[in-house]
Amino acid sequence: MLEDLLEKYPQQEDQLIEILLDYQSQKQHRYISEEEIARIAAHLGVSESKVYSVVTFYTFFSTEPRGQHIIQVCKDVPCYINGERTMRSVLEKLLGIRVGETTRDKRFTLEQTSCLGHCDGAPAMRIDDKTFTNLDENKIKAIISEYRGAK
Amino acid sequence: MLEKKLITARFDKINPLSIDDYVEHGGYEALSFALGMERVDIIEEVKKSQLRGRGGAAFPTHIKMMGVAKEEDEPRYVVCNADEGEPGNFKDRYLMENDPHQLIEGMIITAYAVRANKGFIYIRGEYDKPHSVLQWAIDEARKKGYLGKNILDSGFNFDIEIRSGAGSYVCGEEFALIESLEGKPGRTRVKPPFPTQEGLFQKPTMLSNVETFANLPHIVDMGGEKFAEIGTESSKGTKIISLSGNVKKPGIYEIPFGVPIRDVIEQLGEGTPADRKVKMVQLGGASGPIIPEYMTDLTIDFDRFENFDSKTGAGAVIVMDDRFDVFDILLRISEFFEHESCGKCTPCREGNLQLLKLVEKFVDRQSSEKDLANIESLARVMHQTSLCGLGQSAPTALLSTLQYFRNDFVDRIEHPESQ
Ligand SMILES: Cc1cc2nc3c(=O)[nH]c(=O)nc-3n(C[C@H](O)[C@H](O)[C@H](O)COP(=O)(O)O)c2cc1C
Ligand code: SF4
Ligand code: FES
Numbered sequence: 383m384l385e386d387l388l389e390k391y392p393q394q395e396d397q398l399i400e401i402l403l404d405y406q407s408q409k410q411h412r413y414i415s416e417e418e419i420a421r422i423a424a425h426l427g428v429s430e431s432k433v434y435s436v437v438t439f440y441t442f443f444s445t446e447p448r449g450q451h452i453i454q455v456c457k458d459v460p461c462y463i464n465g466e467r468t469m470r471s472v473l474e475k476l477l478g479i480r481v482g483e484t485t486r487d488k489r490f491t492l493e494q495t496s497c498l499g500h501c502d503g504a505p506a507m508r509i510d511d512k513t514f515t516n517l518d519e520n521k522i523k524a525i526i527s528e529y530r531g532a533k
Numbered sequence: 534m535l536e537k538k539l540i541t542a543r544f545d546k547i548n549p550l551s552i553d554d555y556v557e558h559g560g561y562e563a564l565s566f567a568l569g570m571e572r573v574d575i576i577e578e579v580k581k582s583q584l585r586g587r588g589g590a591a592f593p594t595h596i597k598m599m600g601v602a603k604e605e606d607e608p609r610y611v612v613c614n615a616d617e618g619e620p621g622n623f624k625d626r627y628l629m630e631n632d633p634h635q636l637i638e639g640m641i642i643t644a645y646a647v648r649a650n651k652g653f654i655y656i657r658g659e660y661d662k663p664h665s666v667l668q669w670a671i672d673e674a675r676k677k678g679y680l681g682k683n684i685l686d687s688g689f690n691f692d693i694e695i696r697s698g699a700g701s702y703v704c705g706e707e708f709a710l711i712e713s714l715e716g717k718p719g720r721t722r723v724k725p726p727f728p729t730q731e732g733l734f735q736k737p738t739m740l741s742n743v744e745t746f747a748n749l750p751h752i753v754d755m756g757g758e759k760f761a762e763i764g765t766e767s768s769k770g771t772k773i774i775s776l777s778g779n780v781k782k783p784g785i786y787e788i789p790f791g792v793p794i795r796d797v798i799e800q801l802g803e804g805t806p807a808d809r810k811v812k813m814v815q816l817g818g819a820s821g822p823i824i825p826e827y828m829t830d831l832t833i834d835f836d837r838f839e840n841f842d843s844k845t846g847a848g849a850v851i852v853m854d855d856r857f858d859v860f861d862i863l864l865r866i867s868e869f870f871e872h873e874s875c876g877k878c879t880p881c882r883e884g885n886l887q888l889l890k891l892v893e894k895f896v897d898r899q900s901s902e903k904d905l906a907n908i909e910s911l912a913r914v915m916h917q918t919s920l921c922g923l924g925q926s927a928p929t930a931l932l933s934t935l936q937y938f939r940n941d942f943v944d945r946i947e948h949p950e951s952q
Contacts (some may be wrong), residue, residue, distance in 0.1 A: 398716035399699055403920045432717075439718035439875075440699035442658055458620035458819065459865050460777040460851055471938075495820075496702055496869060497620035501777035511661045515625050524847065 411447035451490035460501035561698040563750035568687040575646040581757025586940030587744030601647040604737035605826035609649040613655040616705035619818030621849030625743035629663035639746030652693040702873040764790035778852035795829040809854040820926035822933035870927040881924025884915040898949035
């Protein structure tokens with residue numbers, strides 16, 4: 383699967399972030415392993431430590447397995463003053479985990495994020511590549527049960 | 534009417550996914566006109582318009598254009614900064630989602646003026662929708678001959694590629710962005726040389742904000758002088774304000790420069806939800822100053838932002854009512870900078886960590902006179918010695934509250950038990 387994806391990209395160093403984003407989004411547990419780092423480095427003809435430094439610099443990437451879905455609650459000021467703390471505790475209760483943890487069934491990881499650029503719809507959160515705004519308790523419950531129902 | 538719609542004028546009139554709609558509403562006319570102009574004349578119009586960058590630093594756009602145009606090294610690049618990571622800002626998202634061709638047209642005109650044949654839009658990874666809208670628009674523009682080889686039979690070649698960020702605020706800083714575009718961690722370079730001299734892949738690079746490029750077609754269309762009739766002495770044209778926080782109607786509002794902040798809050802935002810008192814307003818974003826309500830009669834103006842010695846006039850206005858405590862707000866801001874610092878230089882890496890600890894002491898009601906003095910001296914050192922704008926402006930919010938809400942600090946130290 384990684385090899386097929388690598389084929390699509392020119393063998394240029396500046397494609398690294400695009401490759402990592404594309405690959406991680408397709409991986410079930412949304413992380414890039416050490417062995418994959420080595421394969422990507424070999425493909426692009428750069429050192430493993432270079433690829434590793436990029437993977438660890440950007441918050442989107444993880445070197446540890448995470449849940450099938452990544453839930454990120456925005457924590458910056460516009461969201462904070464519009465009820466972010468309540469939203470976070472609703473999610474923690476609903477999922478039975480704290481920020482930074484993954485549910486035991488490996489379905490969800492709960493994280494905090496910097497501003498999502500949707501402050502006019504605060505409080506906001508992101509699940510994988512979708513942003514949800516104007517959250518309240520009921521809305522969060524509906525969203526999570528939808529994700530639980532779907533595979 | 535407080536609003537003046539220039540670059541948001543088409544928002545409710547066109548389907549952003551339809552290039553025909555855009556063309557019907559005057560789109561790509563400025564481009565076809567510009568392609569018949571001498572390159573220096575385009576830059577001359579931008580000079581007359583007195584357009585200054587909308588990404589925060591308010592640098593005169595024509596100087597940058599001239600800088601790139603006169604470089605001989607090839608290839609030259611045009612890069613659009615669509616990273617928009619400063620908390621409280623979301624206007625670039627609206628510009629990309631609602632009128633993507635306006636940005637593309639602005640980039641093509643700029644590229645023609647500075648003789649660049651390749652462009653990149655660096656868009657933050659969180660912006661999935663604007664990313665796909667833009668990709669669609671770029672593909673359409675290419676099909677219709679506005680991008681690619683021999684644009685509108687002018688002999689000029691230019692194309693645009695979109696690249697994603699991956700969750701890093703500092704990548705909005707110009708050299709961090711360039712490093713990221715090259716596939717590296719987003720850590721800034723020492724200046725000079727400037728991006729106009731040695732930017733992307735060490736080549737001359739014209740890097741500007743989304744809103745800056747969006748103004749280009751209008752400047753060509755109206756002429757620089759006419760454009761400069763909008764706004765104030767120091768700040769020409771319009772500004773899109775991202776209004777958020779405790780207001781009834783948060784959102785984006787395009788105004789001519791010179792409108793008082795209070796009017797934006799009271800008239801456009803319709804005031805606070807429960808008609809509570811406004812306690813603080815943060816301007817520009819997390820790296821901007823926090824001012825008390827009585828100062829909101831200040832007008833929105835580049836010089837105004839410079840008065841606070843903060844370079845972040847990207848146009849965020851974050852309203853906080855009297856339920857909020859200065860320290861809880863400062864805590865969020867300090868956490869943000871501590872997390873987003875790239876770690877390259879010590880004043881920012883260590884300074885933000887120490888500032889966060891000091892702010893936590895105030896939040897926990899464990900603060901002393903000495904902490905207050907430490908905050909002040911640390912903040913000044915960071916401001917003066919950090920390598921890039923992140924570390925330089927990280928203490929701005931703190932310093933402004935020390936100036937305007939000093940009593941809150943003193944009270945907290947002297948009466949830790951009271952509210
Ligand atoms: C930490 C930091 C973050 C920044 N983020 C952005 C951003 O998201 N978008 C932007 O246009 N400019 C941002 N800037 C400003 C850029 O460095 C640069 O000045 C700007 O993109 C130039 O475009 P302009 O001349 O059109 O304003 C940031 C600066 C710093 C120091
Ligand atoms: S000021 Fe901060 S973000 Fe900028 S280079 Fe130094 S450590 Fe990195
Ligand atoms: S602060 Fe939450 S989306 Fe901007």
